[in-house]
Amino acid sequence: MNSIIGVILLFIGLLFNLFGCIGLIRFPDVYNRLQAGTKCVTLGTSSMLLGMLFFFGFSEAGIKAVITIPLLFLSASVAAHALIRGSYIFGVKIGDQPIKDDYKEQVETDEKNEVK
Amino acid sequence: MKYITFFLILFLFWLLLTFELSVANIITGAVASLITILFFGKYFVNDVKKFFHPHRYFWLIVYTFVFLWECLKANFDVAYRVIHPAMPIKPGIVKVKLNLKTGIGRTILAASITMTPGTITVDIIEDFIYIHWIYVHSTDPEVYSKKISGRFENYLKRIFE
Incomplete structure (x- = not known):
């Protein structure tokens, strides 16, 4: 029974990882690619690690797999945050016509202050 | 107080991650946790x-x-x-x-x-x-x-x- 749940979780993980990779190719710019790259891939990998817990039970490998999940969540979100902020300051545009861009004025005022 | 709590959390995390209760492993974990709180202890939450x-x-x-x-x-x-x-x-x-x-x-x-x-x-x-x-x-x-x-x-x- 446990190994069936494990296989199902592994399968879900693979599926989400696949969607994440397709998104990386299909989306037009850095920002949207990061959306696919962080969310789908993190959930996919977490689901696989949870599947490991069902395979091995509460043994060495199972517990190690589970405590990797919070590490993965924190590091993935921090990496996404750093990449997206870096690419904005570098000057990548948000799509062809951004609906709303509140960050622009903030960055511009920062630049002015630096020049002064 | 702040440093002790941080040390305990790190040490517990080390034990879970390595999953081994030998003396050498415990000493390594304690030293690693000590070095970590030495450098990063001041960034930990203030109200423990x-x-x-x-x-x-x-x-x-x-x-x-x-x-x-x-x-x-x-x-x-x-x-x-x-x-x-x-x-x-x-x-x-x-x-x-x-x-x-x-x-x-x-x-x-x-x-x-x-x-x-x-x-x-x-x-x-x-x-x-x-x-x-x-x-x-x-x-x-x-x-x-x-x-x-x-x-x-x-x-x-x-x-x-």
């Missing part, structure tokens, strides 16, 4: 008394399930946009006011936002958090504040403040 309130742990468990549910929805949402032939995206950056005061609460909120429906935290400046949104549903500040951070903030307030 909060670690000993049981109701905070209760809300943490509730929050975990709320977060997992939101995360699952987010993944289906993004997966749908990925495989849809026309790719229905409408990206933009919105500005949301923060109601949390503590640093750790804000950090966890930013990380949670990054992991849920098409939103990534770009920056926190003073009391505002800037969020990249893959599909801007509305340009009304009240509506999107509620949609993005409202569902997490109440729980995080109970946990961290």
Whole structure:
């Protein structure tokens, strides 16, 4: 029974990882690619690690797999945050016509202050 | 007090990660934790008394399930946009006011936002958090504040403040 749940979780993980990779190719710019790259891939990998817990039970490998999940969540979100902020300051545009861009004025005022 | 709590957390984490109770392993873990708190201890949360309130742990468990549910929805949402032939995206950056005061609460909120429906935290400046949104549903500040951070903030307030 446990190994069936494990296989199902592994399968879900693979599926989400696949969607994440397709998104990386299909989306037009850095920002949207990061959306696919962080969310789908993190959930996919977490689901696989949870599947490991069902395979091995509460043994060495199972517990190690589970405590990797919070590490993965924190590091993935921090990496996404750093990449997206870096690419904005570098000057990548948000799509062809951004609906709303509140960050622009903030960055511009920062630049002015630096020049002064 | 602050340093001891941090040390215990790190040490427990080391033991779980290595999963071995030999003397050599315990000494290595203790030394590694000591070196870590020497360098990073000052960045740890200031009010350690909060670690000993049981109701905070209760809300943490509730929050975990709320977060997992939101995360699952987010993944289906993004997966749908990925495989849809026309790719229905409408990206933009919105500005949301923060109601949390503590640093750790804000950090966890930013990380949670990054992991849920098409939103990534770009920056926190003073009391505002800037969020990249893959599909801007509305340009009304009240509506999107509620949609993005409202569902997490109440729980995080109970946990961290």
